[in-house]
Structures are given as C-alpha cells and as structure tokens.
Amino acid sequence: MRFLHTSDWHIGRQFHNISLLEDQRHVLRQIVDLVRERQVDAVIVAGDIYDRSVPPAAAVALLDETVNRICNELQVPMILIAGNHDGPERLAFGARQLAGAGLHVVGPLWRRPRPVLLKGRHGEVAFYPVPYADPATVRNLHQVEVASHDAAMAHLLEQVRSDNPPGRPCVVIAHCFLAGGETSESERPLNIGGADQVSADYFRDFAYAALGHLHGPQFRGAEHIRYSGSPLKYSFSEERQRKAVTLVELDAAGQAAIEQIPLRPLRDMRVVEGALDELLAKGKNDPRREDYLLVRLSDTHAILDVMNKLREVYPNVLHLERPGLMSRSERLEMSRERLKRGEMAMFEDFFRQVTGEGLSAEQEKALAACLETLHREGGN
Amino acid sequence: MRFLHTSDWHIGRQFHNISLLEDQRHVLRQIVDLVRERQVDAVIVAGDIYDRSVPPAAAVALLDETVNRICNELQVPMILIAGNHDGPERLAFGARQLAGAGLHVVGPLWRRPRPVLLKGRHGEVAFYPVPYADPATVRNLHQVEVASHDAAMAHLLEQVRSDNPPGRPCVVIAHCFLAGGETSESERPLNIGGADQVSADYFRDFAYAALGHLHGPQFRGAEHIRYSGSPLKYSFSEERQRKAVTLVELDAAGQAAIEQIPLRPLRDMRVVEGALDELLAKGKNDPRREDYLLVRLSDTHAILDVMNKLREVYPNVLHLERPGLMSRSERLEMSRERLKRGEMAMFEDFFRQVTGEGLSAEQEKALAACLETLHREGGN
Structure with a gap:
C-alpha cells in the first residue's frame, strides 16, 4: 500500500489581503502529478481542507477540480477529514454518494469508528479517519467524561483499536496538536491556554498516523507518527520550512517506509x-x-x-x-529643541530622495537662512 | 418514465425569525414516502434547493439526509439544479462523483448542454437541466448577444433542441419566470422592473418542462409547461395555495400524464x-x-x-x-382637544383590561373629579 499523506491545504486562504488561490492551484497540480508519477494507491488529506467553514466559491471550485483529477481521471481514492478550520456538515454534504466514487469525506465525528478499507499490493489496509472534534463534542456524542483533548483522543483511538481486527494493518488519520510539536504563526490554536495537546504515545501501535494541524513537516515520538505539513508557507515564520508531501509505503508486515517529496511554490x-x-x-x-x-x-x-x-x-x-x-516612543520623547536641530538633516534627507543628490554648500546656506527667518517669524 | 417534479425547497429558510427546518423535514419525508409508494423512476428539483447561497449547516444536513434516503436507500436518481437563491459552485461540489451515485447536481450553467439520460419503462428519456443564469452570464459564457431573460432562455433551449436527437423524449428542467405566471410574496424577483419574464412558447415542443421559481403550483401555455410550486407556504399570501408535488408519467409516445399530489404541512x-x-x-x-x-x-x-x-x-x-x-396618520392628526375628551374613554379601556370589568358609576365620578383636578393644576 503506497499512499500520499498531505494536510492543511487551507484552500481560499488570504495572506495580507492577497488571495493565495493561484499559489494553491500551483501546488495542488504538483500533488496530482505525483499521484500519477508515483502510482499511489490513495491520497490522505488530514484536515483543514478549506481555510474557513464557509469557503469562497472559487475555493470550492478548486477543490472540485483537484478531486476530479485524482478520483475520476486517475481513479485513485481520496480520504479527506475535517480540521478545526472546516465546517464539518458543509464539507461532508453527499458523503455517502461521494464515497461510491472513491471520494471519502469525513466531516462530523462518528458515533462508531468506520474505516475506509482499501486494497494495496499486500492486501487490505484499514484507514480510520478521526475528524477534528473538541472534547465537548466527544463528551456529548459518546457519553464519556473527557475534559481535555488528550483524554478525548485517547478515548477515540481506543475505539479504533477495538474496532480493527487483529492482524489488519491500520492507519489513523487525525487532526490534533501533539505535545512537543513545533508550531508556526499560521495555525489557529485549538484551545486557549495550552489544554489542546495530545500525547503521541496513543498513536504508537498503529502502522502509521497521518496527522494534520501543524504546518511544519515533522514527526513526534516515532517516525511513523507524522505531520506532512501544509503544502505552502502561510506565514513568514515558515520561511525556513521545506514544504512537502509525505509518501508512505506499507510493506507486507505493515512497516512504513517514509519519503518527503518537496513541493515548489509559484511564489x-x-x-x-x-x-x-x-x-x-x-x-x-x-x-x-x-x-x-x-x-x-x-x-x-x-x-x-x-x-x-x-x-x-x-x-x-x-x-x-x-x-x-527609532521606535515610536523614542520619537514621542524627542524634545522640541532636538526637533529644531534636526530640521536641516531632515530636509537634506528629503532633498536627496527627490533629486538623488545631497545639498551643495550654497544650498545649505540658503536653507539655513530660510529656517532662521521661519523661526523668527513663527516666534519659535 | 414516471418522475416526481418538485422545486423551491428553500431549505434553511426563516419566516418572521422562526426556523422552518422542522416543517421542511416534515414535507421532505412525505416526498421520500411518495418516491417509494408511487415507485417513481426519478426525482427532479427545479432550483432554489437552499434559501441562500451559504446555507446554515443544519440545512445542509437536512438535504444530505433527504438525498441519502432517495438515492441510496431507494436507489432512485435525483436531478437538482441551482435556482436564483442557490450558490451554484457551492451546490455543485463533487458533482462528478455524486453523479456516479445517481445524484445529479447542476450548479453553474453549462457551456454545452449535457442531458442526464435515464431509463424508463418505455426506453430512454433525456432530462436537460438548465440551471438559473442571468442574461449577462449567458452572454459571457456563450458569446451571444442576449439582453433579456427571454432571449437568454430562447438561446439555451435552442441549444437543447439541437443537442437532442430526433425521437428521444426530452424533458427540460429550468428555473425562470414565465410571462403571465402568478407570483407570491415569497419569491425574490430575478430582475427589478419586469425584464425577467420568459415566454412559455419556447417550452412547447418538449415532452415536459419541469419549472421552478414560482411558489404556487400552476401551468402556463400548456398543461405540460408547469411549476410544481414550493412544498410549503413561505408567505401569508400563499394561504389559499394547495402545496403539492407533481407526478408525471410519460407514455411510449412521450405524452405526459400529470397528477398533483398534495403535501400536508406540520403547521x-x-x-x-x-x-x-x-x-x-x-x-x-x-x-x-x-x-x-x-x-x-x-x-x-x-x-x-x-x-x-x-x-x-x-x-x-x-x-x-x-x-x-385608527391609522397612525389619523392618530397624529388628533388634536389636543380631542385627546382631552378621550381621556375618560382611554382610562376605561385600560381599567377593563386590568380588572376585567367596566367602571362603576361611582368610579367614573371619582375619575372625572381626578381628571378635572389634574387639568386645573397642569394649566391645561
């Protein structure tokens, strides 16, 4: 079983009031090309498909174009889960109909875990989608006392474990913040005050954990518990990150071999x-x-x-x-005396900006005389 | 070929700040029951599926529930087109994947007409969806000089006619305002100033025209050029309308037999x-x-x-x-003199409201004395 793991597409995102849609189209096309070139069996998108629960129409059209290429033209199944940015009900409209065409969209959290079973080269693999859900949602839906993201995820993964029959390789797909993970400035915290962290240990005994939420590619706890990261930089804090998708190959024993494939941004x-x-x-x-x-x-x-x-x-x-x-506060402290002494220098800067040259000795003399007159007449 | 024609569901609509979602669920379930009981071959929804281009999440969930019942459980194909209330790109996300499961959603206007071909008892029938598009959209997309809704529809239906091979029964599905149609207060005009009307003549030579936009059931020009109307009343102006769905049976010659099946509202x-x-x-x-x-x-x-x-x-x-x-303007005209004369009567009304009884003769006398004192002391 060879699959691509990606996440945090944030389609429709703006950065400093600039639409990134063209940049997103550029990298999504590279992902489509990789699906074909590397002959993958499935594509996983681990949440934050859109940037907002109500994405702009052009963002919907871009996702539509992308899934058409992958699911229809290349006939490769996809699994998409809702992240904290997505509107789960909106994302999952028609999910049952879409699944028939190999497009598995998981919006609201399940009552009982439901794997997507896909055939690979070495037999069947179960992919368990765990869409983003806050502890209150898990508490209400499953009638369990979980107060933190950590307890909620422990509960959900326990359900997955008991649902999956022994011996069947099992991949979980989740959108969460693993304790110790490196954040970027472009992620929206799941919770104010740090109660959003989840222990990586819960994921250890799965064949692979395809995670979303953190925008920098990284693994935590073990190599197979991994964030692919976003396909694009979404803040200047990500300047040094190498954006990529993760290619995962599960062998007959369910061992994961992992390759990071870099993406080239348009800008x-x-x-x-x-x-x-x-x-x-x-x-x-x-x-x-x-x-x-x-x-x-x-x-x-x-x-x-x-x-x-x-x-x-x-x-x-x-x-x-x-x-x-100088900083604004320094400027405010500047006394009127200092301002006066600085007039000549400020005018010289201005003059240089406009003409490209400094003041000649003669010009400087004329300016000094002019300032003198102004000060006298203005009474200061 | 036996199909149900309905339209203008407006899922998610509010009326006087009340959500109608429960009322909508109630009638949509009746439609699902009819699909089963009357063994229909297809369900047509002729636009204004949602009330807004960005429907609330609960509205999306209700449509999802409804299409699951019809397309998945009953295995009956559906054709949905965008009306003037719908957001065409949002509505049509995943349209290619959904079509594989028998859910045909047509959002943005096509460049070339694309029929949905369905097998009926007497062979194949072509359903041509014509989603709502204003004249400017038709002009830009098709590079034709059409200035009115009428000219735009004439052009689109001409394309349909030349696309459909002779002898194949052909149903068009459109969302428009036929000239002479009876409006209700709950429709949003397609155009200000009446330039939105389309001649019914263009639809005459199709086997059936399944129309949406007008909320009262009616036909125009001929029996088979028909609005099913909305499944619910959406304004008090519709008080006397009998809300229904339209059951259409096309015989071997492509002749339509039509039955209106009433729906029972929750309220x-x-x-x-x-x-x-x-x-x-x-x-x-x-x-x-x-x-x-x-x-x-x-x-x-x-x-x-x-x-x-x-x-x-x-x-x-x-x-x-x-x-x-009395009307507000009459009240404003009321002179101070008249106001004075009315004080006794007004107090009597008030007293009756609070105590449930009229003033006794004694009470009336005491009140008169009290008013007298007040007038004297207040100087008026």
Whole structure:
C-alpha cells in the first residue's frame, strides 16, 4: 500500500489581503502529478481542507477540480477529514454518494469508528479517519467524561483499536496538536491556554498516523507518527520550512517506509534585509523577485513612499519593517529643541530622495537662512 | 418514465425569525414516502434547493439526509439544479462523483448542454437541466448577444433542441419566470422592473418542462409547461395555495400524464380574523392552533399586551394587524382637544383590561373629579 499523506491545504486562504488561490492551484497540480508519477494507491488529506467553514466559491471550485483529477481521471481514492478550520456538515454534504466514487469525506465525528478499507499490493489496509472534534463534542456524542483533548483522543483511538481486527494493518488519520510539536504563526490554536495537546504515545501501535494541524513537516515520538505539513508557507515564520508531501509505503508486515517529496511554490515566502538602495539594485536581477516578501530595511533615515519604491522591483512586498528607525516612543520623547536641530538633516534627507543628490554648500546656506527667518517669524 | 417534479425547497429558510427546518423535514419525508409508494423512476428539483447561497449547516444536513434516503436507500436518481437563491459552485461540489451515485447536481450553467439520460419503462428519456443564469452570464459564457431573460432562455433551449436527437423524449428542467405566471410574496424577483419574464412558447415542443421559481403550483401555455410550486407556504399570501408535488408519467409516445399530489404541512400558514375575545375562545378547541398565524384583530380599542395574550392560545402567531385601530396618520392628526375628551374613554379601556370589568358609576365620578383636578393644576 503506497499512499500520499498531505494536510492543511487551507484552500481560499488570504495572506495580507492577497488571495493565495493561484499559489494553491500551483501546488495542488504538483500533488496530482505525483499521484500519477508515483502510482499511489490513495491520497490522505488530514484536515483543514478549506481555510474557513464557509469557503469562497472559487475555493470550492478548486477543490472540485483537484478531486476530479485524482478520483475520476486517475481513479485513485481520496480520504479527506475535517480540521478545526472546516465546517464539518458543509464539507461532508453527499458523503455517502461521494464515497461510491472513491471520494471519502469525513466531516462530523462518528458515533462508531468506520474505516475506509482499501486494497494495496499486500492486501487490505484499514484507514480510520478521526475528524477534528473538541472534547465537548466527544463528551456529548459518546457519553464519556473527557475534559481535555488528550483524554478525548485517547478515548477515540481506543475505539479504533477495538474496532480493527487483529492482524489488519491500520492507519489513523487525525487532526490534533501533539505535545512537543513545533508550531508556526499560521495555525489557529485549538484551545486557549495550552489544554489542546495530545500525547503521541496513543498513536504508537498503529502502522502509521497521518496527522494534520501543524504546518511544519515533522514527526513526534516515532517516525511513523507524522505531520506532512501544509503544502505552502502561510506565514513568514515558515520561511525556513521545506514544504512537502509525505509518501508512505506499507510493506507486507505493515512497516512504513517514509519519503518527503518537496513541493515548489509559484511564489516563495521569505524575508529580505538590507538598505533600500542595495535591495533595489539586487532585486532587478533577482529571478525570484515576485516572491511574497517581508522587507526589513536597515536604513536609519526617513524615506518617502518606500512601499511603492520597493514594489516597483518586488511586486509582492507584503510587509515592511524598519528596525533602523527609532521606535515610536523614542520619537514621542524627542524634545522640541532636538526637533529644531534636526530640521536641516531632515530636509537634506528629503532633498536627496527627490533629486538623488545631497545639498551643495550654497544650498545649505540658503536653507539655513530660510529656517532662521521661519523661526523668527513663527516666534519659535 | 414516471418522475416526481418538485422545486423551491428553500431549505434553511426563516419566516418572521422562526426556523422552518422542522416543517421542511416534515414535507421532505412525505416526498421520500411518495418516491417509494408511487415507485417513481426519478426525482427532479427545479432550483432554489437552499434559501441562500451559504446555507446554515443544519440545512445542509437536512438535504444530505433527504438525498441519502432517495438515492441510496431507494436507489432512485435525483436531478437538482441551482435556482436564483442557490450558490451554484457551492451546490455543485463533487458533482462528478455524486453523479456516479445517481445524484445529479447542476450548479453553474453549462457551456454545452449535457442531458442526464435515464431509463424508463418505455426506453430512454433525456432530462436537460438548465440551471438559473442571468442574461449577462449567458452572454459571457456563450458569446451571444442576449439582453433579456427571454432571449437568454430562447438561446439555451435552442441549444437543447439541437443537442437532442430526433425521437428521444426530452424533458427540460429550468428555473425562470414565465410571462403571465402568478407570483407570491415569497419569491425574490430575478430582475427589478419586469425584464425577467420568459415566454412559455419556447417550452412547447418538449415532452415536459419541469419549472421552478414560482411558489404556487400552476401551468402556463400548456398543461405540460408547469411549476410544481414550493412544498410549503413561505408567505401569508400563499394561504389559499394547495402545496403539492407533481407526478408525471410519460407514455411510449412521450405524452405526459400529470397528477398533483398534495403535501400536508406540520403547521399550516393562515390568516385568522375577529375580535380578541372571540379568537381566544375559539382557539382553545382549535386542533390547528399551532399553525403559523397572521392575526387580524377587529377590536377598535387599545389592548394591553395583546401578542402575549394571543400566544397563550396560538403559540405561533407571527404577525398582528389591527385594522380596527385608527391609522397612525389619523392618530397624529388628533388634536389636543380631542385627546382631552378621550381621556375618560382611554382610562376605561385600560381599567377593563386590568380588572376585567367596566367602571362603576361611582368610579367614573371619582375619575372625572381626578381628571378635572389634574387639568386645573397642569394649566391645561
């Protein structure tokens, strides 16, 4: 049994008011290509299919396009579970009809575990979907006293274990936060205050745990208890993550061999640092100048219209930081005396911005005389 | 070929801030029962499946339950098209996968007509779904100059006609406003200003036209060009409509025999008129006192807390009209002199409301003295 494990597609997500739909289409097409090239038997998407419970219509159309390619054209079954971002009822409309076409969508939590049974090269494998559910939902639906995400997951996995007959290889698909996992800035916490963590130990005796929620690829506790991570960077905090899908091969004994296959973004998301002039000069020959950028300028003086200057070279600058400028509180403390002394320097900065040159000695003299007059007439 | 034609389910609709979901479940179950009892070959829903492009999750769950019963348990195929209330992309997610299970959902307008071919007792019948599309959408998608709903529908049906081979019985399913059709207050106009009407003539040479949009059952131009109407009343203007589904039987020659099968609402929607005391007395023995009511009170005097009094007997009074009370503009015109003359009468009304009795002669005298004092001291 060879399957692709991916998660956290967040289709329809915006970043700094920019739609990422084209970027998402670009990586989803790579996933479709991999399904064909690597001849996988199934594709698992471990939650957060959409970014919101009510996704925009264009996001629905992109998911539709993707599942058509995989389930219909390539005839490869898919299993999708709801994550904390998804609306479970909406996601699972028509689930029984969709399942007949090999598209298994699991929205609301089950009352009794129901595996998706798929034939692999070495016989049947059971995939148990555990869609995202908070402890209160588990408590109400299963009439058990579970107060934490940890207790809820322990209960659900116990149900899975007793449902699966001995000897049948068993993969669980879940959307949760494993204790010790590395977070990114783009994940929405499951719970305020840290009561959302689940022990990796519960997953140890399954053939593989295909997890979603954390956006960085990683495993916890053992190699086969794994987050594939999101297919795209969704925050600058993910700059150094290598986004990928996980290819899993279960052998006859149910042992998992794991390969991370990198994805290439349409536009990368990264941080660039330096002085404005340097960055503008470098950018002109930068083949990746359309990347989504956080720019951290080292210049210490005021610069006119800096975002537009940057965007002429780097069209997708999304955020600007000016660590070289004094902080706002420092500026507020600046006394009127200091302001006066600084007028000449500020005008010189402005002049340089507009003309590209510094003030000549003569100009400087004229400016000084002008400031003198202004101060006298203004009474300060 | 025997099929049920229904439309305008508007699942998730609210009426006067009351959810109609339970009422909708009640009639949808009757439709499921009819599918079984009358052994139909297909179920057609001609648009406005949901009330909104983003339906509430509970509405999605109710549609899911209904299609599971019909398509999975009874194994009867369904054809659903988007109406002007539906979000076409959202409605049609997974359409290719759903079709494999006999659930044909047509959201966005096609580029080329694509019939759903179903086997009946006398051979194959083509059902051509024409989901709702405004003229601009038809213009852009088909590159034709159509300025009106009429011209757009003429163009689309011409495409259907040339797509369907001669001799194959052909049913069209459309969501539109036929010229001369009787409207109800619960339909949302397709266009402001009346440019939304379509000639019934275009539909004449099809075996049957299964139409949606108008909420009252009716045909236009010929018996087989027909609105089934909505399964429930969605406004008090529909009080006298008999809500139904339409059972259509096409014979070997493609001739349609038509039967209207009434649906029984969980709670009817009706108008009651009379004096408050009369209505309260009658209501106590009214087996239908839980109906959704518009109450039109004939009483001409002010009544305290009238809505709560009515709701003690009729729990689902949704709207109250007081034609017996003078109109607001009349009240505003009332002069101070008239107000003064009316004080005694107003107090008497109030006293009767609180104590259940009129003023005695003695009480009346005391009140007159009291009013006299008040007027003298207040200077008016």
